[in-house]
Amino acid sequence: MIFDMYNREYTPERITMLKPNEVFVFGSNLAGAHGGGAARLAHSRFGAVWGQGVGLQGQSYAIPTMQGGVETIKPYVDEFIAFAQQHPERKFLVTRIGCGIAAFTPDDIAPLFQEAIDHENVILPKDFVEVLAEKFAEMAPPQPTAEQIQAIKMWTMGAGNSAKRFNGENPIPPKNKVATKNSWKNLPMPNRNAVIPLDMALPSEVMRIIKYGHIPEAMEDHWFMYCDDDTIRYCRSWTGICIFEAKYEEYGDGYRITNLRVNRDPEQCKSSDIKKDVCLFLALLTEEYGGDASAYWEQALQ
Numbered sequence: 001m002i003f004d005m006y007n008r009e010y011t012p013e014r015i016t017m018l019k020p021n022e023v024f025v026f027g028s029n030l031a032g033a034h035g036g037g038a039a040r041l042a043h044s045r046f047g048a049v050w051g052q053g054v055g056l057q058g059q060s061y062a063i064p065t066m067q068g069g070v071e072t073i074k075p076y077v078d079e080f081i082a083f084a085q086q087h088p089e090r091k092f093l094v095t096r097i098g099c100g101i102a103a104f105t106p107d108d109i110a111p112l113f114q115e116a117i118d119h120e121n122v123i124l125p126k127d128f129v130e131v132l133a134e135k136f137a138e139m140a141p142p143q144p145t146a147e148q149i150q151a152i153k154m155w156t157m158g159a160g161n162s163a164k165r166f167n168g169e170n171p172i173p174p175k176n177k178v179a180t181k182n183s184w185k186n187l188p189m190p191n192r193n194a195v196i197p198l199d200m201a202l203p204s205e206v207m208r209i210i211k212y213g214h215i216p217e218a219m220e221d222h223w224f225m226y227c228d229d230d231t232i233r234y235c236r237s238w239t240g241i242c243i244f245e246a247k248y249e250e251y252g253d254g255y256r257i258t259n260l261r262v263n264r265d266p267e268q269c270k271s272s273d274i275k276k277d278v279c280l281f282l283a284l285l286t287e288e289y290g291g292d293a294s295a296y297w298e299q300a301l302q
Contacts, residue, residue: 027097084122120236193263214226230248260277279299
């Protein structure tokens with residue numbers, strides 16, 4: 001589990017409206033009698049169906065919490081986490097399920113969401129995250145090495161299957177299929193962006209490999225990349241948010257990258273450091289064709 005206590009979003013304490021892609025996750029009962037608390041709000045505003053106690057309904061998702069002990073809730077939470085993984089286009093706002101009428105505490109319920117702590121589209125209440133932070137601190141080694149710290153950072157920023165990376169294998173998906181715009185969910189670069197001039201030469205053989213793109217083969221892979229006639233685009237694989245667009249052109253016997261456009265929408269990308277942005281892009285690109293990206297990673301992860 002990769003844990004960031006400070007650079008994260010929490011479920012608002014009071015939710016009165018939802019964006020089109022947001023889902024209100026609430027505690028219910030198996031009978032689907034949504035008569036009080038968050039369940040009543042889900043029924044009155046977000047499409048919860050009376051008589052349906054489990055799963056997606058309108059812009060809400062019901063997790064039963066009234067049928068017994070914590071062990072009876074866990075299967076429904078596991079089912080929810082799997083559903084959220086299958087729907088990265090949706091953002092799930094988890095309320096303090098079970099901590100109202102059901103009379104459980106965050107110490108009881110939060111551990112059920114341990115597997116969701118790093119899913120970008122699952123937002124948890126702050127007190128749930130605090131409980132998980134304490135448990136993570138108990139499990140984590142007291143003094144991680146520099147290599148361990150870099151490995152953790154690369155999990156959140158690096159491309160490819162991190163499980164393979166940690167095992168010393170090549171994390172990059174095999175280049176046996178050309179990625180296109182339709183290969184994976186992707187969104188256009190927002191209007192709020194920055195253009196960084198570049199003049200980077202690439203041999204023809206390197207560009208041939210890059211043009212295959214990058215189609216994720218595991219949930220641990222955080223990137224999707226594809227090329228068109230003049231642009232390399234990197235998008236976050238879970239959300240489709242476009243982070244980098246690099247213009248390229250033929251140059252002599254090879255190619256060159258002429259500029260890099262970087263996402264600057266604060267709701268989509270928190271970075272504002274030009275040097276780190278360039279180094280991250282170059283690290284990702286160098287990984288694609290099997291080059292030595294260590295110097296770029298060192299700068300990007302500082």
